[in-house]
Structures are given as C-alpha cells and as structure tokens.
Amino acid sequence: MNTSVSRQSATESAFLIQCRVVHALVMRDVKSRYGGRRLGFLWALIEPLMMIGVFIGLFHLMGRTSQGGIPAPLFFVAAFTPFFMFRDIFSNVMMCIKGDNPLLMFPQVARTDIILSSVIVDILVSLAVFFLLLLGCAILGFEFTIDRPLETLLALGLLIGLGVGLGLILGALTIRYEFVSSVSQAFLGRPLFLASGLFFTVDVIPAQARDYLLLNPVLQGVEAVRSAMFTQFESRYVDYSFVLLFAVVMIAFGLMLMNFFERQRH
C-alpha cells in the first residue's frame, strides 16, 4: 500500500466530512456577509428597525398604541423579525439553487451543503436580531415575559420550514424556467408581505375572507409566534398540523424537483 492510500480519508465518514464542510461554509458566509463592511452586523438590524419604526409611526397617526392587546413595538418586532427570517431563508435558498456556484469546484462541497449553511446563517442572524430587538423593547420599558417558550420555538421552526420549502421549489423551477425568479419576486413578495398578519391579527379579518386567508401558512406561522409569546394574546386560528404538513410537503416536493431539474442544468 502506498502513501496516498494511507493518507486517504476513507475512514472518515461522509457525515463528518459534511459537518466540516458546512461549518467552514457557515464561517465563510458570516464573514462575507458582514465582515467586509464597516458596520458589519448592524446592517442586519437596520431593515427590521426601519420597518418597525414606519409601522409604529403609522399606528401613532391612527391614534393607536397596541394591536390585539400587545403594545405596538412588541407586536411589530414579533411579527416582522420572524417574517423576515422566513423571507430571507426563502430567497437565499433560491439564490443557492439557481446559477453556477464557484464553491462547487471544491470536490467535497455539494449544493445541499451550500443551501444548508445559508439556512443556518439566516437562522442565527434572525434569532440574534430578534433577541436584540426584544431586549431593546424591554429596555424602553415594554416589559413582557415569554408565555410559552417551546411553542414559540416551534412556531419559528415552522416558518423556517416554510421558507426552506418555498425556496427549494422556486429555486428548482428557476433552473429550468428562468422567469420563475423574477415572477416570484413580483407576485409573491408583496402579497405575502400584505397577507401574512404583519400588522393585523387574524380575528380582525372579516369572517368571509378569514377562511381563505388562513390558507396562507405564513399568516398562521406569524400568528402562532405572537400567540405563543404573549400572555395578553391568544389566537384561536392557528392549526399547527396544517402548517407542519404544508412545510413538510413543500420541502419534499422541492427536493424532488431539484433532483429532477439538476440534470437539465447547462
């Protein structure tokens, strides 16, 4: 047996190699997103802060200070941050799938590793932003206790699942049909922003429209987060099994599509 045989990494399991690769990709992703800029991580806080500021201002003009019994700042933090997490995961997963990625030139880096690490970074960043914004609210005097922490995590997890699933499906379709990318930005981004309960609770929706809007799993996810978080607010409209099923089916379907269209890549 020659030296190159003994040096080979056959003893190292594929799983360990993947962990190593994903770890390296996560570090690299964090560095390339936030490392090169002067304010670095602060940029991640700016978008939600601006959005929340605008909506608190609008509420103020309407003479309101709370929604569903929750003080406005807390309400918006608990709605926008999870929603942005969903949106970032979805669009970044899509980005990872479409197009050629030079990282694939490294033999042990697979596309699934790139997707996985991007999702991990999005989750970490969003949770950090969420924590900091809630801390900010507490410092400003909007005190709260988290009602059901585990259920809050479950609700956030469902939004993650929805983001991954949607990203996989649309990303896979983009391999074959390029227009999907631009169409989905235009026809999905805005409607989802408006119809996902970011500035209203489900029970203020007129009864006739409610059943239809509840078909939007993201609305249920966002509603679930505040229902689990705040003692003042309890939603009767969240169906966890519906959202879970939706997320699982989308992820499975997305993976299938990705496998199918991968062959047609040029």
Next chain:
Amino acid sequence: MISLQHVSKTYGVGAQQHRVLDDISFSFPYLKSVGILGANGAGKSTLIRIIGGAEKPDTGRVVRTSRLSWPMGFAGGFQRTMTGRENARFVARIYGADFRSVESKAIEFSELGHYFDRPLGSYSAGMRARFAMAVSYALDFDYYLIDEALETGDARLREKFRQIFKERRQTSSVILVSHNEQTIRRNCDCAAVLTGGKLHYFDDIDDAFLLYRRVLLGSAAA
C-alpha cells in the same frame, strides 16, 4: 482512489442532444500523471467538472476516496471580501487540514507578504492567480486536478511552481487536461484520449498521440 463508473453526460434537448461522455469507466492510477487529450469541444472541461464534483453525471457515479484538489489555479472559489489568510483557512477547513501549516506554506509559496492579510478584492489578477496556486500546493493532495496551463506569474515564480510540481509528482497523482502536446509530454507519464464520448487510455504517451492526431485529422477532413 478516484474512479469513474459508467459515467454519462448529455447536453441539450430533443434533436440537438449531444452525448459528451458516453458510459465512461476509468480508475485513475496512483502516483502517475495522467494526461487527458481532447480536441476542442470533446468534453474535456465537462470531464474535469464531473471528476471534481462541480457537476453531476446523468448516470453513473464518481468515487473519490482520496484527497482530490479543486482544478488547480482556479481562483473563482475564493471570496473577494475575505483576506488571503481567511480564504486559506476556509480551504484548510473543508479539507480537514491543519490550517496553521496551510497558512504558513501558502505565505511561503505565494510570496504575497503583508498582502496575505488583505482582502482578495485588492489583489491584481496576477496576485490572485499566485495565491490560488500557492494554496493549491499548500494542501497535500493525493490527486491534483489540472485544467490546461499550470503557468502563472513571472519567470522566477513559474520556475518555483514548476519545481514544487515536480516534487509533488513523486508523491501524488496528477490528472491533467490539455490540448497542448508540450504540456502533456512535459508533465505526464501516460495519457488518455477523449473522443466520441469515450476515454481511450494508453500507458505510452506516444500511442496516445497517434490516436489523438488521427482524431484531429478526422475532424479536419470532415
């Protein structure tokens, strides 16, 4: 071991289908430098991309149980906002190598000095190529994957990399793809010709060139 098992790849759809690789099975020999010859458009780059895992074959699979390099000198996988050191560390991490030794070797080979701690975006094209080459040599690969030219930088650096390459050929295997006779003759022990979707292997480089010339003449006649 690096081996191709019944690898096929087709591009295009319908009537314009073009089978670039047609059921290729081949094990790359240990401690040998294999040159792969092919006319333009014969599918050399596709083959490199499939061996290196950048692309998946339609059918068949590629077994890689040895430490395989990325296509040598390819700098596209490096992040421009990260410094040379950070990029070297990233590569060391995915290969599970000790990053201190990778870093120090990369500094030594590249001769980038304090630029090693500057973002890659601030490098000139020549420096980036030098960096990529140095990092490739800083890791000890079992198999070096090389697409076309190895040459980079000024005459002195070229000579230096040539020297490193010569040493590595003693302890590692090389897969070199080229359409240049000189490159293959200088760097390889044996050769294979990629034509009509098939890979024809020859222990003797001269035999490989006999076939290669015939292929070139054939395509010129047609």
